[in-house]
Amino acid sequence: MREADPETGLPVVHRRTVDTLGQMLANGTITQEMHDAGAVFRRQFRVAALDQLRAMSLIRIPGGSGDSLTDRQVAAREQVAHAMMALGGFDSAAGSCVWHVVGLEHSVREWAQRQGWGGRSVGHAQAQGMLVAALGVLAVVYGLAPRQAA
Secondary structure, eight states: OEEEOTTTOOEEEOOOOOOHHHHHHHHTSSOHHHHHHHHHHHHHHHHTTOSSOOOOOGGGSTTOOOOOOOHHHHHHHHHHHHHHHHTTOTTSHHHHHIIIIIISOOOHHHIIIIIOBTTBOOOHHHHHHHHHHHHHHHHHHTTSSOGGGO
16 A cells, blocks of 8 residues: 655555465465465565565665675575476466465455456456465475475
8 A cells, every 4th residue: 555654745655465375374275385385485585676665776875886686686586487487487377376476465366356367357266276276386396395295
């Protein structure tokens, strides 16, 4: 949610996150391995600085280097890209769902209604099924579950 700060008048972004993975684990919709795979992806996504909020450029700070990415961020971006390719790419249903729901921490319902897949909204049940399948693939990719279990 975006609004103006009442004291300064500057724009402020209030992020609301939903612990979708925690809720799905508690409901028995996903396994512990799927939950852990989602947590790994989310951590890599954050380290890679792929979320939509950006910090002020260091080039504007006296003594700042202005370097755009650290080695750690580059490595995390490569890991995220590898995971996305395992899910079928950025334009696939599984890739889009994981990017928005796990990475950007949108709710499944929000992704299904706003983003969807291929520019079309999808039903909540289908979206949740896509997420479950994608988390199963990520669990195998990260070595948290054997291939036959997924």
